[in-house]
Amino acid sequence: MTPFTSLDTFVFLVYFLLVSGYGVWVYRRKKSSSGKASHDYFLAEGSLTWWAIGASLIASNISAEQFIGMSGSGYRIGMAIAVYELMAAATLVIVAVFFMPVYLKNRIYTMPQFLEQRYGKTVATTMALFWLGLYVVVNLTSILYLGALAISSIAGLNVFACMLFLAVFATVITLGGMKVIGYTDVIQVLCLVVGGLVTTWIALDLVAALGGGQGAMRGASELFLRAGEHFDMVLARDNPNYMDLPGLSTIIGGMWIVNLNYWGCNQYITQRALGADLPTARKGLLFAAFLKLLMPVIVVLPGIAAYALDKSGALGDAMRQGGELNPDRAYPTLLALLPSGLKGIAFAALTAAVVASLAGKANSIATIFTLDIYNKHVNRDASEKRMVWIGRVTVVAAMAIAVLIAPLLGIDKKGGFQYIQEYTGFVSPGILAMFLLGFFWRKTSADAAMFATIGGLVFSVILKFLPFMMDLGFLAPIGFAVDNGSGVYEIPFLDRMLIVFLVVVAGMALISTMGQRDGALKRMHIDRQLFRVDGGFALGSAVICVLLAAIYGTWW
Numbered sequence: 001m002t003p004f005t006s007l008d009t010f011v012f013l014v015y016f017l018l019v020s021g022y023g024v025w026v027y028r029r030k031k032s033s034s035g036k037a038s039h040d041y042f043l044a045e046g047s048l049t050w051w052a053i054g055a056s057l058i059a060s061n062i063s064a065e066q067f068i069g070m071s072g073s074g075y076r077i078g079m080a081i082a083v084y085e086l087m088a089a090a091t092l093v094i095v096a097v098f099f100m101p102v103y104l105k106n107r108i109y110t111m112p113q114f115l116e117q118r119y120g121k122t123v124a125t126t127m128a129l130f131w132l133g134l135y136v137v138v139n140l141t142s143i144l145y146l147g148a149l150a151i152s153s154i155a156g157l158n159v160f161a162c163m164l165f166l167a168v169f170a171t172v173i174t175l176g177g178m179k180v181i182g183y184t185d186v187i188q189v190l191c192l193v194v195g196g197l198v199t200t201w202i203a204l205d206l207v208a209a210l211g212g213g214q215g216a217m218r219g220a221s222e223l224f225l226r227a228g229e230h231f232d233m234v235l236a237r238d239n240p241n242y243m244d245l246p247g248l249s250t251i252i253g254g255m256w257i258v259n260l261n262y263w264g265c266n267q268y269i270t271q272r273a274l275g276a277d278l279p280t281a282r283k284g285l286l287f288a289a290f291l292k293l294l295m296p297v298i299v300v301l302p303g304i305a306a307y308a309l310d311k312s313g314a315l316g317d318a319m320r321q322g323g324e325l326n327p328d329r330a331y332p333t334l335l336a337l338l339p340s341g342l343k344g345i346a347f348a349a350l351t352a353a354v355v356a357s358l359a360g361k362a363n364s365i366a367t368i369f370t371l372d373i374y375n376k377h378v379n380r381d382a383s384e385k386r387m388v389w390i391g392r393v394t395v396v397a398a399m400a401i402a403v404l405i406a407p408l409l410g411i412d413k414k415g416g417f418q419y420i421q422e423y424t425g426f427v428s429p430g431i432l433a434m435f436l437l438g439f440f441w442r443k444t445s446a447d448a449a450m451f452a453t454i455g456g457l458v459f460s461v462i463l464k465f466l467p468f469m470m471d472l473g474f475l476a477p478i479g480f481a482v483d484n485g486s487g488v489y490e491i492p493f494l495d496r497m498l499i500v501f502l503v504v505v506a507g508m509a510l511i512s513t514m515g516q517r518d519g520a521l522k523r524m525h526i527d528r529q530l531f532r533v534d535g536g537f538a539l540g541s542a543v544i545c546v547l548l549a550a551i552y553g554t555w556w
Helices: 006-029 037-043 050-061 064-076 079-105 111-119 121-155 159-175 178-210 216-226 254-264 278-299 301-311 327-337 342-378 384-408 416-424 428-440 446-468 473-478 493-514 535-554
Strands: none
Touching: 006 159, 006 178, 006 342, 050 178, 050 278, 050 342, 064 079, 064 121, 064 278, 064 301, 064 327, 064 342, 079 254, 079 278, 079 428, 079 535, 111 121, 111 342, 111 428, 111 446, 121 159, 121 327, 121 342, 121 384, 121 446, 159 342, 159 384, 178 216, 178 278, 178 301, 178 327, 178 342, 216 301, 254 428, 254 493, 278 301, 278 535, 301 327, 327 342, 342 384, 428 446, 428 493, 446 493
């Protein structure tokens, strides 16, 4: 394994100076040009192009949990884990067609604002406080800590020092506002893609050497021979990883709950497009969908390559930690094998992914706190300058809290990807049900929305612990329960989310039908004309659907 050399340091410094310098240039050149300074700061209203929106979406989404966690899942499970990335491409198209027009037509700038207009202040404030806690305690901390661990293992630096560096770097970018984040994310995504592809290329070349050849194409062929079972896209019931990816549920069941909630009801994702006009927003989302199709090559394939290399003995004990196999070491191990110079590029790619995600999360935390908590409940007459200042203070405070509590949460023991999914998965079904029925069923009431908020969480917890209170073995023949190895039949995570979603929708329908109408929908404008798309968008969407069908048809 090659050490981190001065050439690697130079390459990384070039990346750092490039992003920082471009951020300063964007900030000075694009100072507030909109009517409201707060909207300019939080949303970059009217300033982001479609390619900046698309790049920023991917930069905010891809981070250490993908590079480390998903590569580790690629090592352990295989290409089937790429369903999170591939289904996201289809989901982005759906969000562009059905979600974004509703938000933009009604001038929605935050998710709590939509809930207030649709269901009233109680639901909106409850969810605003919940999202703030979730984004700081779960999302910000996991990205920060996992990113620091990865960088520390590659560069040999202290973990806490790495956390401080990432936090400060991301904070400086975030303080410039959404325009700086959006346009610097273009560079971040370029570094992410180039560095990620370089790592994948080198990994495949190492696999090719196992068969006496060289080159990425030869390595891909060798990889199919040595790890063919790792390319099954839909797992059979007898697969030991069925609990994580339960067969068809990954493409027709609970995975839709995960993706629609993440891409359509998530402040730090939708915020990138909320300041644009509809055609620009849709183009940006479509561009992000195409970039998503590339992600399995960058974040999953290296993990499979590491599996083949480790299986052949080429990695020695690098994949072991304390004598036990740790799949999450797959990506850092591959980075350690890169030659001088290329390691600096890959290091920059990983840092870019972490910093971009941190900046995106921090900006969304500031947006929700300032617009939905401070301006509505603390100081209704706050000036535009005051709100921008509050937003910047919130960014610093949120990042400081994350730095302090991240080492205490045991994130590295659970795995970052699993850590985020575990905690967000308890509430995702209820949130999605609340949004979907709020969009498309006029009778949905505020009481039903509050039921979704609380009921979704309660039902998720019940189903989580139900297997330990009663025997669910009768569900095993249809794939809705799996023996965890100790005789207890548990419901797979994705199936549990689907069941909770259906129960919550049924409950909301019953409450809305039996209760009194509250008239909140009068403040929303939703009609079929909003969902029409132009020919170019329709063609791009069709291409994505064909590519997804080809991928799953080939490696079913």
